[in-house]
Amino acid sequence: EIVLTQSPGTLSLSPGERATLSCRASQSVSSGYLAWCQQKPGQAPRLLIYGASTRATGIPDRFSGSGSGTDFTLTISRLEPEDFAVYYCQQYAGSPFTFGQGTRLEIK
Amino acid sequence: QVQLVESGGGLVKPGGSLRLSCAASGFTFSDYYMSWIRQAPGKGLEWVSYISSTGSTTDYADSVKGRFTISRDNAKNSLFLQLNSLRAEDTAVYYCARGRYSYYWGQGTLVTVSS
Numbered sequence: 001e002i003v004l005t006q007s008p009g010t011l012s013l014s015p016g017e018r019a020t021l022s023c024r025a026s027q028s029v030s031s032g033y034l035a036w037c038q039q040k041p042g043q044a045p046r047l048l049i050y051g052a053s054t055r056a057t058g059i060p061d062r063f064s065g066s067g068s069g070t071d072f073t074l075t076i077s078r079l080e081p082e083d084f085a086v087y088y089c090q091q092y093a094g095s096p097f098t099f100g101q102g103t104r105l106e107i108k
Numbered sequence: 109q110v111q112l113v114e115s116g117g118g119l120v121k122p123g124g125s126l127r128l129s130c131a132a133s134g135f136t137f138s139d140y141y142m143s144w145i146r147q148a149p150g151k152g153l154e155w156v157s158y159i160s161s162t163g164s165t166t167d168y169a170d171s172v173k174g175r176f177t178i179s180r181d182n183a184k185n186s187l188f189l190q191l192n193s194l195r196a197e198d199t200a201v202y203y204c205a206r207g208r209y210s211y212y213w214g215q216g217t218l219v220t221v222s223s
Contacts, residue, residue, distance in 0.1 A: 001170075033209070035209040035210070044203060044215050045203070045213055046213070047209070047212070047213075050209045050211070056211065088153050090153075090209060092208040092209045095158065096155055096169050096170070097208055097209070098155060099145075099155060101152050102153070
């Protein structure tokens with residue numbers, strides 16, 4: 001089983017700032033089969049990025065994903081008020097398709 | 109537009125059973141893998157199970173293996189999860205999602221296991 005470790009656990013930033021979220025895998029995630037989703041309180045998660053760097057339909061271009069192998073990053077270039085939420089990475093290279101424990105992005 | 113609507117959740121006693129359903133619309137259901145993911149109250153996301161587009165391949169998280177069964181009916185655009193031998197730690201919102209990487213999510217159905 002591939003274990004995903006996200007850091008930091010909580011990130012405190014202000015609107016307009018840049019956010020960098022990390023997801024590290026316990027073994028290589030083949031073919032970059034790594035996704036990122038966003039969850040706001042009381043809502044279902046929403047897919048942001050798949051294939052490590054491809055934005056899902058309707059996702060603003062301030063969200064970008066990068067990385068390969070065991071190290072992946074989600075970057076939000078300029079934070080908008082609606083971006084403060086919890087973010088999860090998920091690998092789908094091999095079953096079980098595990099999630100990271102999440103990073104909470106909060107307003108400073 | 110793509111819609112996934114879960115149903116079947118509720119309150120059940122430890123050791124009991126439930127069958128969750130997910131009605132899909134807005135896409136060709138039989139073309140896609142489908143997944144179930146759950147979220148315990150105040151906790152993170154936990155992948156539960158997936159099923160291939162034809163139903164020929166399935167897999168489960170170790171925490172549910174042998175107790176839960178995923179299935180699908182492509183003629184009815186429906187996904188199912190049979191939950192048996194339920195435990196308190198199975199209490200969660202259960203989401204169905206399209207694909208292995210959950211491109212679309214339903215709104216979830218709450219399963220509460222308590223005596």
